[in-house]
Amino acid sequence: xxxxxxxxxQPDDVFDIDSTFIQEVSxxxxxxxxxxxxxxxxxLDQVIAVGDGENDLFMLAKAGLGIAFNAKPRVQxxxxxxxxxxxxxx
Numbered sequence: 001x002x003x004x005x006x007x008x009x010q011p012d013d014v015f016d017i018d019s020t021f022i023q024e025v026s027x028x029x030x031x032x033x034x035x036x037x038x039x040x041x042x043x044l045d046q047v048i049a050v051g052d053g054e055n056d057l058f059m060l061a062k063a064g065l066g067i068a069f070n071a072k073p074r075v076q077x078x079x080x081x082x083x084x085x086x087x088x089x090x
Contacts, residue, residue: 019054022054022055023054025055026054026055026056026057026058026059027058029055029056029058029059030058030059030061030062032059033047033049033059033062033063034062043064044062044063044064045064046064047062047063047064047065048063048064048065048066048067049062049063049065049066049067050066050067050069051066051067051068051069051071051075052068052069052070052071052072052075053071053072053074053075054072054074054075056068056075057074057075057078057080057083058083060075060080060083061080061083066080068080
C-alpha cells in the first residue's frame with residue numbers, strides 16, 4: 001500500500017528568527033523525515049522531500065529526491081548536493 005505523509009513546519013516564516021535556531025529546526029525536520037521513513041519501512045533513498053525555506057535544507061539533503069519548490073533565496077543559494085556529501089560524511 002502506498003502512503004503519503006505531509007508535514008508542514010514553517011519556523012522560517014516567522015520574522016527575525018535567529019539562524020542558529022533555524023539550523024536546529026532544520027536538523028529536527030530531517031530527523032522527523034528519517035523516522036517517518038523508518039516507520040514506513042523505507043530507505044531515505046525512497047523519500048521525496050519538498051521544501052522552500054532554510055528550515056528544510058537538511059531534509060532536502062537527506063531525501064533521495066529533494067525538491068525546492070518556490071524556494072526562498074537562502075535555499076536557491078545553497079548547494080544541496082554538497083550538503084548531501086557532508087550529511088552522509090562521504
